[in-house]
Amino acid sequence: MQLTDIHTHIAREDGNTAILNIGTDHPNGRLCSLGIHPWEITNRWEEDFKSIEQRATKKEVVAIGECGFDTPKSPATKEEQYTVFIKHIELSERLKKPLIIHLVKGADLLLKAAKEHPHNARWIIHGFRGKPQQAMQLLSAGMYISLGEKFNAETAKIIPLDRLFIESDESSVPLYDIYHRIAQAKEISIEELAAQITLNTKECGILGE
Numbered sequence: 001m002q003l004t005d006i007h008t009h010i011a012r013e014d015g016n017t018a019i020l021n022i023g024t025d026h027p028n029g030r031l032c033s034l035g036i037h038p039w040e041i042t043n044r045w046e047e048d049f050k051s052i053e054q055r056a057t058k059k060e061v062v063a064i065g066e067c068g069f070d071t072p073k074s075p076a077t078k079e080e081q082y083t084v085f086i087k088h089i090e091l092s093e094r095l096k097k098p099l100i101i102h103l104v105k106g107a108d109l110l111l112k113a114a115k116e117h118p119h120n121a122r123w124i125i126h127g128f129r130g131k132p133q134q135a136m137q138l139l140s141a142g143m144y145i146s147l148g149e150k151f152n153a154e155t156a157k158i159i160p161l162d163r164l165f166i167e168s169d170e171s172s173v174p175l176y177d178i179y180h181r182i183a184q185a186k187e188i189s190i191e192e193l194a195a196q197i198t199l200n201t202k203e204c205g206i207l208g209e
Helices: 045-055 078-095 107-116 132-140 153-158 175-186 190-203
Strands: 004-008 017-021 032-034 061-070 099-104 123-125 144-147 164-166
Touching (some): 004 190, 061 078, 061 107, 132 144, 164 175, 164 190, 175 190
Parallel strands (some): 017 032, 061 099
């Protein structure tokens, strides 16, 4: 059974389908995502973004990000983070590739961006650890939610299967184990979960039919 890892920083050779986050690096043939992490926003972010724009057209770049908001850890102000995020939205829309979103204490900014910038590309909140109430708020705004090794079991229960993704991020835990735990939380088989995640990647335009 092949599993799909929507977001990882570790290039594994486990036979699963994985979207490798490479930041602003050069794509190297693997399925990957490109973007400026909110921790990495500097005074030369515009130059970095130009490089991303040039590389993001490559076929193996299947998503834009991770990008977004981290108000406790980002060296950038909220206003700067918002400006950089809008550039990622525009690139995502132009290339028709989904957006992988890093979100820590910035839901108000994210929802503001969603309201002010209508979009067709799918938005995926990666590594979500929040409570069901926040998950419902994001789901109501049309977003998808990706769960990783550390997740709120009650939140996992309320995420519709067709709005769910699974990831390993920086975890060394086998992807199968993460799937198994989320399947248990949702009281379904791992086979059903894996099949639906594959469908979701196709629906979002990450993988072809």
